[in-house]
Amino acid sequence: MKFLSRSADQTHKLGYALGSALKSGDSVLLYGDLGAGKSVFARGCAKALGVQREMASPTFTLMQPYEGDGLTVYHFDLYRLSDPDALYFSGLEEHIGSDGVALIEWPQQGEVSPEPRAEVELRRAEDFDSRTIEITLIGMNDRADAIRRALEACACAPAEKEP
Numbered sequence: 001m002k003f004l005s006r007s008a009d010q011t012h013k014l015g016y017a018l019g020s021a022l023k024s025g026d027s028v029l030l031y032g033d034l035g036a037g038k039s040v041f042a043r044g045c046a047k048a049l050g051v052q053r054e055m056a057s058p059t060f061t062l063m064q065p066y067e068g069d070g071l072t073v074y075h076f077d078l079y080r081l082s083d084p085d086a087l088y089f090s091g092l093e094e095h096i097g098s099d100g101v102a103l104i105e106w107p108q109q110g111e112v113s114p115e116p117r118a119e120v121e122l123r124r125a126e127d128f129d130s131r132t133i134e135i136t137l138i139g140m141n142d143r144a145d146a147i148r149r150a151l152e153a154c155a156c157a158p159a160e161k162e163p
């Protein structure tokens with residue numbers, strides 16, 4: 001599924017729509033350059049999962065946990081990951097596919113492919129505030145149709161309809 005977001009607010013709403021369909025054990029892998037909107041999207045997901053605290057960009061910590069509605073949201077930002085030991089201590093292995101939802105920025109740094117997962121790739125588009133957002137659901141099985149509908153019902157225009 002590919003969407004075109006024209007503002008940070010639309011990206012947040014798309015994240016919220018995805019987050020509403022997530023449950024414990026799910027992971028969201030967020031790909032895209034610096035400033036692409038990964039954190040904006042992640043905040044939308046977290047909000048839908050009941051996180052009330054402001055979700056900062058973790059500058060020096062690779063992972064920050066947040067209390068959501070009956071689950072924990074683990075926000076990973078692996079941009080500054082330096083060595084495999086640090087990855088281990090970030091709790092990535094421990095917290096993906098387990099007792100909460102993992103939102104992972106720069107997942108390629110950690111080489112993880114948990115299931116079920118949503119892969120979200122954000123790219124700058126023609127205008128300053130435009131982004132294409134491609135979402136792929138893997139291992140979501142029976143939930144995939146409902147998630148697709150929720151995403152399509154949200155403010156972002158589909159950039160390209162799937163057949």
Ligand SMILES: Nc1ncnc2c1ncn2[C@@H]1O[C@H](COP(=O)(O)OP(=O)(O)O)[C@@H](O)[C@H]1O
Pocket residue numbers: 005006007008009010011032033034035036037038039040041057105128129130131
């Ligand atoms: N369509 C859009 N979607 C997401 N962010 C946008 C959009 N247009 C402008 N922005 C801005 O781009 C920046 C994205 O920042 P952030 O989410 O922290 O990026 P990342 O986490 O990918 O490095 C924010 O300042 C946001 O306001």
Ligand SMILES: [Mg+2]
Pocket residue numbers: 038039057077105
């Ligand atoms: Mg970020």
